[in-house]
Amino acid sequence: MTTEALQIGNRTIKASELIPLLASYQMLPQLLRELIIDEAIAPIECTPQEVDQAKKQFYAEKHLTQEAEIQAWMAYHGLTASQLETITVRKLKLEKFKQATWGNKLESYFFQSKAKLDKVIYSLLRTQDVGITQELYFRIQAKEQTFAELAKEYSLGPEAQTGGLVGPVELNSLHPAMVQLLSSSQPNQVLPPTRIAEWFVILRLEKFIPAQLDEPMKARLLNELFETWVQEQRKQITSLRSEAGE
Template sequence: MAVIATIGKREVSADEVFPLLSSCGLWPQIMREMVIDRALCSLDCSFDEVEVYYRKQLADDAGFIDKRKRQMALEGVDENSLEFYIKRPVLLARFRETMFAGKVENTFLSMKTGFDKVVFSMIRNRNHELVRELYFRLESGEENFAALASKYSEGREASSFGQIGPIEMKQLNPVLARNLHTAQPGVLNAPIVIDGLGVITCLREKINARLDDTMRQRIITLLFDEWVKKEVEEYFY
């Protein structure tokens, strides 16, 4: 029973670790990290950059990096790989930026509609005749949307007087998203059928997505995750 790592006071064998990796569903994460390591192994960074990355830990403990290396060695990391794994977060940030930052703007423009947020009111009910009746009552001004939604809607919006959002368009049912994309704020939309339910909507507000720093990092992460998925499929399958 070969020991492959020391965790705390316990020596752990391959016979113990590998079944756990499988039963806990950790192999996909390991495959992901392996293809990332393949891409990062040809990169390098300065010790100054490493210190900047670990500045908080070093401020609390000047010996943090040396202690981290000793711990990794106990956990089975080869001595020749210790520097790489200390530098890995810095290298990963550089790789993501180098590979995908130039694609952010075009990606944002192609996906902007899905990133836009909407606030809207909705009533859903399986009784299509009832939905049509509710629509005419709303259109005539006989009833208000909040009251009817609270009483008749069969979705979670019943508890919020029919209001949903702000929510990104890409999180909505595609039919509902198309309905709201062409809607005018404050205008009652005629009933449509979605998944067997009669649906009345009224767009309240549309919040256009902006390419700020948060969105930029989100898109880089999206592109990076797509790249990793493709690399895993090519390398392992």
């Protein structure tokens, strides 16, 4: 029985060396993730039609149109035909697992998360001088100059390039103070200067865009629930290993 696993140039990698090597290359977390997924999707059944479709989709994604290209791809990755079939069906099984596990929870999860998923388009003008910001606010109120003109001239962030216009962006990507201000204002209402972190800002909500539970959103939320589950599984395994003294 040989313990050799891989020949790289003049170096022979033994099976016993693989785990330490994976650890030194910081690849063990990825390996653990894939093993968790394999165990989860093992019971998932696929019809022959689904398997055939999964293969076609996989080849299309990899731009493999000829048998010679498929064989070359397999050789490059060191795969057998059986291993390749496992890979092509794996994504299908994973999607079916996600749907079976969390598909009926998407609507409630969406409504729990909706406040963070809503989007806004807004105008922003920011400086680091409260006096200048106050003066600019008065100019906007008096209609001496437009918000866009003043943002281009005075705003100190990248929004100056767009006349202060930002978005659409999700509320969860903004500073909590900005979320509170924008969520409680009306479109086209110019808000008085406010201190946020190191900036003095003037804000104007342009448009509020409610999140919709459409197909892209369903796919996103399904992946969020799945990723949370994977992280929990990894923590449990890591905790058990720590308790075992490994």
